[in-house]
Amino acid sequence: MNNYALSISFIDNKLLLKFSGELSLYSITTLQKQLNTQNILKIKDIQIDLEEVCFIDTATAIFINNLLIKYEKLDIKVSVNLNSKDIKDTLELVKNQKLHSDKLPSPDKESFLYSVGKYIYIYYISLLSFLNFLGNLFTTKIYYLKSIKNIRFKEIAFEINESGVKALPIISLTSFLIGLVVAYQSSYQLKIYGANIFLVDMLGISILRELAPLITAIVIAGRSGSAFTAQIGAMKITEELDAMRTMGFDPYIFLVMPRILALMLVMPILIFVADMMGVLGGMLVASLDLQITPTLFIDRFNEVVAPKHFFIGILKGPFFAFLIATIGIYRGLMVKNDTQSIGFNTTKSVVESIFAVIICDAIFSIVFTNLGI
Amino acid sequence: MDKVIEVKDVKTVFGTRVVHDGLNLCVNRGEIYGLLGPSGCGKTTLLREIVMLQEFHGGSIKILGDELNGISHSKAQKLRREWGVLFQAGALFSSLTIAQNIALPLVEYSDLSQKMINEIVEFKINLVGLKSADANLYPSQISGGMKKKSGLARALAMDPKLLFLDEPTSGLDPISARDFDSLILKLRDLLGLTIVMVSHDLQSIYDTLDRIAIIDNKKIAFEGTLDEVASAKSEFIQTFFSDLK
Structure with missing residues (x-):
């Protein structure tokens, strides 16, 4: 699982990120750390090289896609080199999916008053449903006792x-x-x-x-x-x-x-x-x-x-x-x-x-x- | 043709979520009618409303000429003896054997002798393609397909006019599923049943259904025969059917 590598090098003002090996979701954290050490503020041109990557899973594809988006936002020119069709397809899939899908809704935050109110309301409802049950029981009892056959x-x-x-x-x-x-x-x-x-x-x-x-x-x-x-x-x-x-x-x-x-x-x-x-x-x-x-x-x-x-x-x-x-x-x-x-x-x-x-x-x-x- | 089920402007609300809004459909006597639609569109909910398991919040449902809104207890009881329902997982009573499950409506509602009841049970068991030897097994001892068949036999115990099936072929292997389809067709011809079913199984839809209703966006998007579906212009219906394919 550790046969992956990232080498970072400069070729005349251009940052070269050379990935190689098998990129899977176990590699992301290490890659992330390695990239974070690099100061990219002054760089205007980045080249991502995936030519020596033999496999990429969707998690890393999302990671690389996010990198691209991040660099684009910083006005950095990015180019991606790759020669494997599979990797290209995986990246395309992630990219297209990202365009179409909505963000996961963040869970609603409940204020204290809201949760107290909700709690009381739930108790109130369960009390009503218990009364409903008793009422049902009572009407059934009347019906039940009408004839011994029942x-x-x-x-x-x-x-x-x-x-x-x-x-x-x-x-x-x-x-x-x-x-x-x-x-x-x-x-x-x-x-x-x-x-x-x-x-x-x-x-x-x-x-x-x-x-x-x-x-x-x-x-x-x-x-x-x-x-x-x-x-x-x-x-x-x-x-x-x-x-x-x-x-x-x-x-x-x-x-x-x-x-x-x-x-x-x-x-x-x-x-x-x-x-x-x-x-x-x-x-x-x-x-x-x-x-x-x-x-x-x-x-x-x-x-x-x-x-x-x-x-x-x-x-x-x-x-x-x-x-x-x-x-x-x-x-x-x-x-x-x-x-x-x-x-x-x-x-x-x-x-x-x-x-x-x-x-x-x-x-x-x-x-x-x-x-x- | 006379209408067995008429659903008019039905509205269903769960909390703040509207499931049906102004839903209309009608089922004619003697036909096999399918409720189709994407997951979560409220097919099973509609079925549960029709068999009085769930209340609806507007509109009206009429079954065999009886209006369900404000129906009296005795009329409701009478109606319940005129239909059979097959639940998704069979819903057999786990404390009773298959034979006892099938015999239960007969024991409760008729004054037939035990011998006569046994004969009827034997007939129904064989009719749905179970073996008589399985009669004394409990629901926990039989396979999913057998549970569905036993559930069907129980639904047929009182010779109902109307049969409701909730995904009858889901979870069955393809061969059993086709057997089930031909069984349903056979029953319709033999007993003159009207059958309403919810299904996702395309093969079963093409093989058995006379008319279908597609529920989408809280309403009926299409109602008619399968031939008409092919020529329907709506984009949704076309994608729905191509998705199914």
């Missing part, structure tokens, strides 16, 4: 299996560990006051009312929410959604409603399992660490934990499920025709649904407390 039991059953039954192990394990950890940490504090038995009160209320629903929702958001987004997003990229529409199969009825209904049905059951496993974890710690036997634990549990805590926890299920499923599906529908947007929307789907679940939980907390429940 309900797609097969798809719902499939989704219940996918996002409910198959999620049981991970939800059981997570909530068991959470129950264990919470019990373990608080037993240490409770022992100081000799208030061992109050562990049951604390565990019962916190797990049934808050922890189990939240843990379940977070696991489901990570597991099923992301799956919904990726599935529907991929279907959008492969035009499967368009195909469905042209065949008259409303994606809302075929894909959206079954997923939402399935998740809303299955979530309370998952929370119930999480309740049991969490309490089991607590019970284990209680009997090992605080010498509260399981019988005593259950007796105490019966006495102090009112059923309302359990029911509030279960009641949160369908609401969380609705949020997770709608956000997951909405994000899937927002996927554009490129693969990057699947990743982007899946991330957003999980983050937004966990955030929405926590906001929803906070609202529940305030409402129920004010209602005195």
